Structures are given as C-alpha cells and as structure tokens.
Amino acid sequence: MSVVVHSPDAAETAEWRARLAALLPEYTVEPMLEARRPEAVRYAVVWQPGNGQLARFPGLRAIVSLGAGIDHVLADTALPAGVPIIRTVGRDLTQRMREYVALHVLRHHREMPALAAAQAAGRWEQIVPPPATARRVGVMGLGNLGAEAARSLAALGFDTAGWARSPREIEGVRCFAGAEGLSPFLARTEILVCLLPLTPETRDILNAELFARLPRGASLVNAGRGAHLVEDDLLAALASGQLSHATLDVFRQEPLPPGHPFWAHPGVTVTPHIASMIDPETGGRIVAANIRAFERDGTVPDLADAARGY
Amino acid sequence: MSVVVHSPDAAETAEWRARLAALLPEYTVEPMLEARRPEAVRYAVVWQPGNGQLARFPGLRAIVSLGAGIDHVLADTALPAGVPIIRTVGRDLTQRMREYVALHVLRHHREMPALAAAQAAGRWEQIVPPPATARRVGVMGLGNLGAEAARSLAALGFDTAGWARSPREIEGVRCFAGAEGLSPFLARTEILVCLLPLTPETRDILNAELFARLPRGASLVNAGRGAHLVEDDLLAALASGQLSHATLDVFRQEPLPPGHPFWAHPGVTVTPHIASMIDPETGGRIVAANIRAFERDGTVPDLADAARGY
Numbered sequence: 033m034s035v036v037v038h039s040p041d042a043a044e045t046a047e048w049r050a051r052l053a054a055l056l057p058e059y060t061v062e063p064m065l066e067a068r069r070p071e072a073v074r075y076a077v078v079w080q081p082g083n084g085q086l087a088r089f090p091g092l093r094a095i096v097s098l099g100a101g102i103d104h105v106l107a108d109t110a111l112p113a114g115v116p117i118i119r120t121v122g123r124d125l126t127q128r129m130r131e132y133v134a135l136h137v138l139r140h141h142r143e144m145p146a147l148a149a150a151q152a153a154g155r156w157e158q159i160v161p162p163p164a165t166a167r168r169v170g171v172m173g174l175g176n177l178g179a180e181a182a183r184s185l186a187a188l189g190f191d192t193a194g195w196a197r198s199p200r201e202i203e204g205v206r207c208f209a210g211a212e213g214l215s216p217f218l219a220r221t222e223i224l225v226c227l228l229p230l231t232p233e234t235r236d237i238l239n240a241e242l243f244a245r246l247p248r249g250a251s252l253v254n255a256g257r258g259a260h261l262v263e264d265d266l267l268a269a270l271a272s273g274q275l276s277h278a279t280l281d282v283f284r285q286e287p288l289p290p291g292h293p294f295w296a297h298p299g300v301t302v303t304p305h306i307a308s309m310i311d312p313e314t315g316g317r318i319v320a321a322n323i324r325a326f327e328r329d330g331t332v333p334d335l336a337d338a339a340r341g342y
Numbered sequence: 343m344s345v346v347v348h349s350p351d352a353a354e355t356a357e358w359r360a361r362l363a364a365l366l367p368e369y370t371v372e373p374m375l376e377a378r379r380p381e382a383v384r385y386a387v388v389w390q391p392g393n394g395q396l397a398r399f400p401g402l403r404a405i406v407s408l409g410a411g412i413d414h415v416l417a418d419t420a421l422p423a424g425v426p427i428i429r430t431v432g433r434d435l436t437q438r439m440r441e442y443v444a445l446h447v448l449r450h451h452r453e454m455p456a457l458a459a460a461q462a463a464g465r466w467e468q469i470v471p472p473p474a475t476a477r478r479v480g481v482m483g484l485g486n487l488g489a490e491a492a493r494s495l496a497a498l499g500f501d502t503a504g505w506a507r508s509p510r511e512i513e514g515v516r517c518f519a520g521a522e523g524l525s526p527f528l529a530r531t532e533i534l535v536c537l538l539p540l541t542p543e544t545r546d547i548l549n550a551e552l553f554a555r556l557p558r559g560a561s562l563v564n565a566g567r568g569a570h571l572v573e574d575d576l577l578a579a580l581a582s583g584q585l586s587h588a589t590l591d592v593f594r595q596e597p598l599p600p601g602h603p604f605w606a607h608p609g610v611t612v613t614p615h616i617a618s619m620i621d622p623e624t625g626g627r628i629v630a631a632n633i634r635a636f637e638r639d640g641t642v643p644d645l646a647d648a649a650r651g652y
Contacts, residue, residue, distance in 0.1 A: 124473050124475075127473040127474060127475060127499050128473050130498070130499070131448060131451070131452060131473070131474050131498065131499070132452070134444065134448060134498060135445065135448035135449065135452055135454070138441060138444060138445035138448065139445065139449075139454075141441070142441060142442070142445055144445070144449075147613055147614075147616075148458075148611075150614070151605060151611070151612045151613075154600055154601075154605045154606070156596075156597035156598060156614045157614060158614045158615065158616050158619075159616060160616055160619050160621070163434050163437040163438050163441070164437060164441050165434075165437060184497075184498065187494075187497050188440070188441065188444060188494065188498075189437050189440070189441070286466075287466035288466060290464055291464075295461060295464045296464070301458075301461070302461045303457055303461075304457075304460070304466045304467060304468045305468065306457075306468050306469060306470055309468075309470050311470070
C-alpha cells in the first residue's frame with residue numbers, strides 16, 4: 033500500500049515525501065508522478081495535482097488537499113467520482129491566517145501605506161485614525177480560518193462583522209448570512225477581508241458591483257483565492273477612489289507575472305501567497321493523523337463536501 | 343477659579359480649551375500663557391509646559407498631564423514642589439497603543455519590510471516565518487499601556503514576556519523584574535517593545551550594551567520616549583546585523599529633523615509620534631472627570647508619583 037505526494041514544486045514534493053515517509057512507516061511514500069504500482073496507491077496528498085493524474089489510481093481511498101481549500105483538486109476535469117477529499121486545517125494554518133489578517137487590517141486601519149509614503153518623502157505627517165473600536169471591519173467566509181480571523185479582529189477591538197452563505201454565530205462578531213445579508217454587511221464594512229472558499233458561486237465575487245456597495249474609500253484584503261477577484265474592477269475602483277487600498281495574497285496567475293500592474297501600484301500591497309502555509313514539519317503530523325484516522329474510521333472531521341465545493 | 347491649558351501647538355491648545363470649557367462650565371478655561379488672574383488658577387492641563395510657567399500659579403491644586411507619561415512635566419526645573427500630577431490614561435489611549443504594538447510586532451514578525459522590498463523590485467519571494475506561537479516577543483514597561491499591549495500580543499498567539507522594575511503578574515505573559523530579571527528577559531526576546539516611562543534610570547536604556555544581550559537579528563519597536571534610545575548605538579547595531587529592524591515612534595528631537603539618517607534607513611520604520619494620542623473629544627471627558635474627582639476627593643486613581651517619575 034502506498035501514499036503518493038504531489039506539489040507543482042519538486043523541492044516541496046521531496047520535502048513532504050521525506051516527512052510523510054518518516055511519519056507513516058506502514059506505507060510506501062512516493063512522488064505521485066513516479067508511482068511504481070498505481071493499483072497500490074491508497075492516498076494521494078496533493079497541492080494542484082495535474083489534470084487526470086488522480087484517475088490513474090483505481091484503489092484510491094481518499095485525496096488529501098494540502099490546504100484548507102479543495103478548489104485546486106476540484107479543478108481536475110477527470111477527478112475520480114466519489115473519492116472523499118480531506119482538507120488539511122491545523123492550528124498552524126489558522127494561527128498564520130489570523131496573524132496575516134490582523135496585520136493587514138491593522139495596516140489599513142492605521143494607514144501605514146500613507147505613513148510609509150510620508151517617510152519615503154522625509155515628511156513628518158501625523159495621521160491619526162479613530163481607535164479600532166470605531167472602525168468597522170468585515171470578514172467574508174466564516175469557515176475555520178475566517179471565524180478565527182474574525183475573532184482575532186474583535187479581540188483587537190475592531191467593530192467586527194462576518195458574512196457567510198449560511199447563518200453562523202461567533203461571539204463578539206455580528207454575523208450576516210446569504211444573499212439578503214450581503215448588502216447590509218457590505219454597507220457597514222470599511223475594511224473587507226475575503227476568506228471565502230472558491231466555488232462557482234464565489235468566483236469573481238470581488239467585482240465592481242460589490243465594491244460599489246462598500247462605503248466610499250473602503251479597502252480590501254484578499255487572502256481567499258485569486259479567482260475571487262476581478263482584477264480590472266479593482267484597478268478601476270482604486271482609480272475612482274471607491275477603494276483606497278488593496279492587500280492581495282492570491283492572484284489569478286501565480287507567481288504574479290512580471291510587469292503586472294499590481295506590482296508597482298501605490299494602492300496595492302502584494303504578498304506572494306504566504307498568508308498561511310502548511311509546512312511539512314507541523315502539517316505532516318496533521319496529514320499523517322488524518323490518513324490514519326480515515327483508514328480506521330472511514331471518515332475525519334475535516335472531510336470536504338465536493339458537491340458544496342469546500 | 344480657573345483651569346489653564348497648554349500644548350506647544352497653538353491650534354491644539356485652542357481645541358482643548360474649547361472642549362474643556364464645554365465640559366467644565368464651573369471653571370474659567372484659558373490658554374496658560376494668557377491666564378489673566380494667575381492666583382485663580384486651580385488646575386493646569388498641559389503637554390510640555392514651558393520651563394517655569396507652572397510656578398506662576400500659587401493656588402495650583404494639581405497638574406494634569408495630557409498623556410500617560412509625566413516626564414515632560416518633571417523636565418520643568420522650576421516645577422512647584424508638592425503639587426500632585428494627574429496622568430491621563432483612557433481606554434482610547436490604551437486601545438490605540440495596543441493596536442500600534444500589535445501592528446508593528448506583526449510587521450516585524452511577518453517580515454513586511456523584506457516583503458515590501460520584494461514588491462518594489464517586482465520579485466515573487468515567499469518568506470515564511472514560523473507561527474507567532476514560536477516567536478518570542480517582549481514588552482519593557484508594564485504600566486497601563488505596556489500590560490495591555492502584552493496581553494494583546496499573547497492573545498494573538500505570541501510567546502510573550504514582559505519586564506518591569508518591580509514584579510508584576512499578567513495572565514499569559516511571562517513577567518521578569520528588576521536588574522536581575524533584565525538579562526534573561528533580553529536573552530529570549532526576538533522582538534523587543536519599549537513602553538517604559540522616561541526616568542533618570544531608563545534614559546538611554548536602549549543602548550549598545552542592551553542590544554548585545556538580545557539574540558542576534560532581533561528587532562526593536564520603541565513607542566516609549568525618544569530619550570530611551572541611543573540613536574548612534576541603534577545605527578551601529580543595524581549595521582552589524584545585531585538588530586535587523588527598528589520601528590520608532592518617538593525621537594530625541596521631534597519632529598525628526600530633515601536629513602536625519604533614520605528617514606532613509608532601510609532598517610528603520612519612522613512613524614511620527616502617532617502610536618497613541620489623546621484627542622480632545624474623548625480625552626476631554628477623562629480630563630474633566632479627573633479634575634472633578636480630584637476636587638471632590640483630593641485624589642484620583644491615575645495620580646503619578648513624582649518621586650518615582652511616573
């Protein structure tokens with residue numbers, strides 16, 4: 033019986049393979065593209081598996097996504113039907129995401145881009161925003177990562193709201209739900225954080241029509257997926273002043289191509305998909321534990337719902 | 343009976359005067375330098391009063407510092423002896439400071455200066471720091487502002503310690519005290535936050551000898567006072583790599599003079615003394631309430647200890 037591992041980055045694949053081989057001695061652990069006996073493969077641990085690759089394993093019991101999202105797996109047009117997909121969500125992942133969200137919401141709130149420009153010009157310019165208690169922030173997407181990020185923002189003192197497809201309750205966070213909850217949520221949100229899963233419904237959701245429902249001068253932090261954002265609509269909203277700033281960790285094309293207008297835009301902070309990463313060291317333990325639990329029980333708490341898309 | 347108001351900034355003096363006049367109708371509220379009947383002055387509400395000014399008021403019952411620190415009052419060489427000094431510490435002040443500290447500690451932790459340089463160069467460079475749980479941060483000074491900042495860092499997941507002159511207990515924060523506690527505190531601190539009061543003992547405390555006791559590559563956030571920092575020692579520590587970055591909100595001379603090496607230093611983030619400000623709107627209410635309470639009871643909880651210096 034074997035476990036195969038794949039990431040588009042060969043070095044990363046090698047790292048994960050070594051880590052999982054050490055943690056799962058009862059399995060042969062191989063790079064997916066080098067699997068010697070496809071019929072022996074029971075688990076595929078993947079980030080962006082190539083199209084059609086997973087269909088080569090007839091005895092596959094589960095696919096393990098190396099992340100909280102499964103959109104990169106569902107993108108496979110030849111994905112074997114009915115094979116459960118296990119999401120990888122660990123304390124490190126939620127911890128890193130809440131740090132990223134707290135950092136960038138605070139940066140927007142305290143107008144760091146303007147302060148950095150003032151320093152670059154050698155200008156002593158005291159910009160004094162209201163306290164966070166008077167700043168209305170909102171998190172779209174209240175899964176593990178979104179709920180934890182919203183809680184952290186509320187703990188920092190922000191007037192925090194959240195929005196999700198279905199109703200949620202989070203202490204200290206005003207929760208909105210569904211299509212009818214979206215407009216009131218957006219109307220009150222000065223700093224918008226996107227942590228939605230990528231599904232057909234949420235693709236392109238960050239568009240001109242949504243930006244127009246935010247208060248003028250609002251800002252955006254996108255740590256969901258690149259395909260949530262209509263890039264040209266963002267550029268237009270920044271140009272018109274409808275949005276004041278955007279911090280983006282994810283892009284339609286990654287790495288963000290050289291010469292892309294985001295790189296040099298004064299209203300855009302680019303971070304290279306580092307908001308929250310699973311590293312083999314701690315992530316390996318979660319993956320190994322999930323594989324063992326699934327083998328034993330036929331299910332795990334972090335099982336994704338392929339029909340729902342997350 | 344009158345209350346006099348003074349800030350080196352005339353517009354600010356006028357704002358405070360208007361606000362306090364509205365809140366304290368039982369007093370005449372005047373700019374300190376224009377007090378018509380010095381013998382009628384009961385309270386002086388000041389930020390950096392000129393030397394010798396406060397000695398002109400024989401009936402002064404208390405001095406109100408427009409801030410948490412009283413060093414700017416004690417700097418008066420003709421300060422009338424025995425007049426109590428009331429510090430102004432409100433929820434907005436602690437809220438703003440904990441935001442500032444959280445923002446800048448997260449910026450250092452997540453290597454935002456390096457990420458910003460990569461963006462400026464159009465470089466997709468994934469820098470992945472450990473989660474905050476594996477990052478050791480330390481706050482020097484555990485008064486109202488420091489204790490609250492340390493609590494916020496711990497809540498964000500940081501491995502947080504604190505240091506103060508005398509022993510303190512703060513849940514979730516490992517507290518060190520006194521001269522013998524300083525070395526172990528520094529030895530474990532990767533990101534050091536200074537929120538000390540300025541006293542003869544803490545003047546110049548951020549110097550080469552202290553930097554040498556931090557782990558190599560540590561960083562500094564100074565939101566205390568400019569005189570805590572020996573500027574040349576910081577420049578040397580950045581040049582040698584002993585320190586990796588410094589974020590400074592306070593300076594020996596403010597505004598930071600044009601041409602000062604901090605402005606263009608890639609290892610220094612300059613913010614123009616905006617970490618935590620008291621504005622007349624909410625601060626006025628605190629000052630008015632403190633004056634009324636002092637008039638009634640002869641004391642207030644935020645009374646400073648002039649002998650101790652804070």
